[in-house]
Amino acid sequence: MKKYDERETLFSRISLEKGTKEYEEFYAKNPQYQKDDDSIRGVSFRDNLRKSDEFKKRFFPLTANNKLFIKNLHDLVENFEVKERQVIEHSFAKNLKEIGKYYGATDVGMMKLKDSSYYEYLGGLSDEIGLDTYGKKVKRTFNTAIVFTVKMDLEFMNRAPHFEELLTTEEAYLKVAQVGARIAVYIKSLGYRAMFNHSEYYLAPLVPLAVDAGLGEIGICNHLVTKEHGNNVRLGAVFTNLQVDYDQPIEYGLNDFCKICSLCMMNCPSKSITHKERMVNGKRFFKFDDASCFALWNNSGTDCGTCIQSCPFTQGVDLFKVNQMKDNPKMMKQIMEEYLEEFGRRNYTKKELSILNLEDKDD
Numbered sequence: 001m002k003k004y005d006e007r008e009t010l011f012s013r014i015s016l017e018k019g020t021k022e023y024e025e026f027y028a029k030n031p032q033y034q035k036d037d038d039s040i041r042g043v044s045f046r047d048n049l050r051k052s053d054e055f056k057k058r059f060f061p062l063t064a065n066n067k068l069f070i071k072n073l074h075d076l077v078e079n080f081e082v083k084e085r086q087v088i089e090h091s092f093a094k095n096l097k098e099i100g101k102y103y104g105a106t107d108v109g110m111m112k113l114k115d116s117s118y119y120e121y122l123g124g125l126s127d128e129i130g131l132d133t134y135g136k137k138v139k140r141t142f143n144t145a146i147v148f149t150v151k152m153d154l155e156f157m158n159r160a161p162h163f164e165e166l167l168t169t170e171e172a173y174l175k176v177a178q179v180g181a182r183i184a185v186y187i188k189s190l191g192y193r194a195m196f197n198h199s200e201y202y203l204a205p206l207v208p209l210a211v212d213a214g215l216g217e218i219g220i221c222n223h224l225v226t227k228e229h230g231n232n233v234r235l236g237a238v239f240t241n242l243q244v245d246y247d248q249p250i251e252y253g254l255n256d257f258c259k260i261c262s263l264c265m266m267n268c269p270s271k272s273i274t275h276k277e278r279m280v281n282g283k284r285f286f287k288f289d290d291a292s293c294f295a296l297w298n299n300s301g302t303d304c305g306t307c308i309q310s311c312p313f314t315q316g317v318d319l320f321k322v323n324q325m326k327d328n329p330k331m332m333k334q335i336m337e338e339y340l341e342e343f344g345r346r347n348y349t350k351k352e353l354s355i356l357n358l359e360d361k362d363d
């Protein structure tokens with residue numbers, strides 16, 4: 001099976017500098033990306049947020065130092081010594097799931113890592129934590145992934161594509177790192193090796209792992225779509241050599257539901273989402289124009305999130321109905337009709353949240 005190469009992800013591609021050996025080699029092999037990538041290279045989409053300088057000076061610092069926190073968590077886990085080994089039975093998986101939730105995860109599952117779970121090569125997204133990983137071949141060094149979701153704030157997400165969306169996304173990346181770091185330190189305290197994936201350093205694409213860990217299915221938005229919170233979640237994963245009972249993938253009928261829904265595709269302002277299939281590490285995903293998506297981010301000054309806000313499961317569907325919908329077109333139709341009646345094509349809220357409101361300022 002062909003493994004995914006992190007160098008092909010958008011953020012790795014557009015971090016390449018023109019004229020470097022890496023740039024020349026990558027685009028000689030992948031000329032199809034070059035024109036679009038060059039048009040968005042070197043841009044920080046946040047700078048294009050259409051807000052006053054006063055707003056930016058006041059509110060950008062809310063999340064501007066998140067990478068510093070993540071770097072410190074990364075270093076803490078790396079430097080934390082593995083303690084004396086305890087015998088841990090496989091059934092301890094159920095305790096670990098509760099421990100993950102205690103640390104702040106929304107849901108937790110276990111999956112067995114295979115060689116094909118990992119990236120083939122790393123894409124060097126780790127500048128912020130001071131690692132040079134571009135082009136490094138990834139080897140399987142862990143058996144188990146403890147995969148988890150962290151729910152984003154729906155009130156914030158329903159303001160997508162405005163600044164509130166960026167705030168909840170950035171917050172979730174940091175929470176994922178905090179939860180992952182705490183699980184990893186805990187596992188090391190039990191005497192087993194552990195590393196945590198975070199926004200600055202991934203050893204594997206996490207959506208396929210989350211599917212194997214039974215946390216949800218892949219929607220045409222290419223995100224994990226959970227039954228309870230849709231795609232309004234960020235993913236984390238701790239890799240370890242501790243062996244536990246593993247979960248199984250779930251199928252609740254999302255594949256058929258996406259065919260009658262397509263709301264993420266219809267609402268996507270850059271028309272980046274399609275129904276055409278592609279494979280990533282053995283899992284079925286959907287063809288997606290990442291460059292036009294990123295161009296839209298540059299236009300909005302946030303990472304958009306309209307495809308998250310548009311998903312009926314993000315807004316909440318009665319779990320009883322979700323559990324009845326597999327192979328049941330009548331139930332799917334009912335869920336769609338109820339959603340459209342309540343929210344229309346998307347549940348967009350225009351009113352700014354009070355956290356960002358400067359009107360009552362007394363100077």
Ligand code: SF4
Nearest residue numbers: 268293304305306307
């Ligand atoms: S983030 Fe926005 S532009 Fe990108 S795919 Fe989702 S809806 Fe489309």
Ligand code: SF4
Nearest residue numbers: 219258261262264311
């Ligand atoms: S919005 Fe609809 S089509 Fe898109 S992932 Fe959610 S259920 Fe599937």
